Amino acid sequence: xNMNNQEFWNERYSRKEFIYGELPNEYLKEKLxxxxxxxxxxxxxxxxxxxxxxxxxxxxxxxxxxxxxGKEKAELLARKNGVEIDYLVSEVESTSYSENSFDAxxxxxxxxxxxxxxxxxxxxxxxxxxxxxxxxxxxxKRQSEYQKQNPNAxxxxxxxxxxxxxxxxxxFEGFELVETYEGATELNEGDYHKGKASVIRIFARKL
Numbered sequence: 001x002n003m004n005n006q007e008f009w010n011e012r013y014s015r016k017e018f019i020y021g022e023l024p025n026e027y028l029k030e031k032l033x034x035x036x037x038x039x040x041x042x043x044x045x046x047x048x049x050x051x052x053x054x055x056x057x058x059x060x061x062x063x064x065x066x067x068x069x070g071k072e073k074a075e076l077l078a079r080k081n082g083v084e085i086d087y088l089v090s091e092v093e094s095t096s097y098s099e100n101s102f103d104a105x106x107x108x109x110x111x112x113x114x115x116x117x118x119x120x121x122x123x124x125x126x127x128x129x130x131x132x133x134x135x136x137x138x139x140x141k142r143q144s145e146y147q148k149q150n151p152n153a154x155x156x157x158x159x160x161x162x163x164x165x166x167x168x169x170x171x172f173e174g175f176e177l178v179e180t181y182e183g184a185t186e187l188n189e190g191d192y193h194k195g196k197a198s199v200i201r202i203f204a205r206k207l
Contacts, residue, residue, distance in 0.1 A: 005066060020046065020189045022077060024053035025108050027137045027201055032057060035133060038103030043092060043124055044110035048074025048085065054106070055083035062102070064088040064095055092120045099126045104133040109154070109193075111138060111161045121171040125206065134175060134204040138163045140182050142198035154193040165200050175204035 028050050032040075037058035042051045045063035047070055055061045055078065063085055065071060071087045078085050088095070092112070105128050112120045128134065139155035141162045146153040156162060165182045181201040187193040 020049060020193055022049050022052075023189075024050050025137060025189065028106055028108055028135055029053065031133075031135045031203055032059070032104075032106075035104065039101065040104040040106060041097065041102045041124070041127055042106050042108070043095075044107075045074060045087070046070045048077045048087070050106060050108055051085045051087070052077050052081050052083060055085050056081055059104075061085040062088075062097065064090045066091050092116075092123060095123075097127045100129040102127050102132060103129065104135065107134070107136040107138065109138055111156050111163070113158075114160045117163075117167075118171045121168075125172060125174065128206045130206055132206045134172060134202060134206065136168070136200070136202040136204075138168075138200050140165070140198040140200045146195070146197055150195040152194040153197050154187065154189075155197070163200050165202075168200060168202060172202070172204055175206050177202065177204045179203040 032054060039060045039062070040054050042061065042063035045051050045065050046067065048063065051061045051063040051074060063074065064087065066089065068089050071089050074085065074087050105124055107124070139162050141159070141164055143153065143155040143162050144159050147155060147157070165180060169177065179201070183198070184196055185199050187195060187197045
């Protein structure tokens with residue numbers, strides 16, 4: 001593919017419809033529903049479905065993504081739902097939120113290259129206050145097998161950007177891991193997360 005990530009996502013998000021749907025990720029919905037609202041950060045938020053859900057649930061929402069088109073669609077979805085989100089166009093390393101300032105960080109299919117993954121995760125962790133919550137769902141290494149069976153299963157085609165649970169535990173070693181899961185699930189999130197998939201889920205509290 002002869003385009004950088006920003007060009008790729010701008011092109012993908014340029015479609016009129018919301019490519020991952022307008023409804024929130026089910027794991028986020030389940031976990032956020034049981035928490036008192038506070039300040040939450042959504043890195044790599046794309047078209048905004050999860051950020052808008054959090055805002056509708058009473059959270060003060062910050063989000064960022066490298067895609068300008070993603071931001072435009074997220075703000076459109078927010079207006080449609082009568083909520084506000086603070087959305088920046090930015091790469092992870094260019095963000096400058098205050099440390100210890102968020103009650104929660106939600107990493108939902110935010111896949112980073114293996115050479116930057118740990119540094120990015122530690123940087124994002126620093127934005128969480130002590131006792132803050134991490135909610136993560138991402139594709140596991142086995143997703144490569146599901147992609148061969150179903151092109152719409154989702155996830156990076158570069159296997160080095162798929163995640164391993166043990167690696168993620170090390171990335172977030174300053175956390176109490178309340179819940180971890182790796183296994184198969186059935187996704188129904190728009191056109192690009194559809195069908196059987198291999199996922200990792202983490203629900204953790206910053207120590």
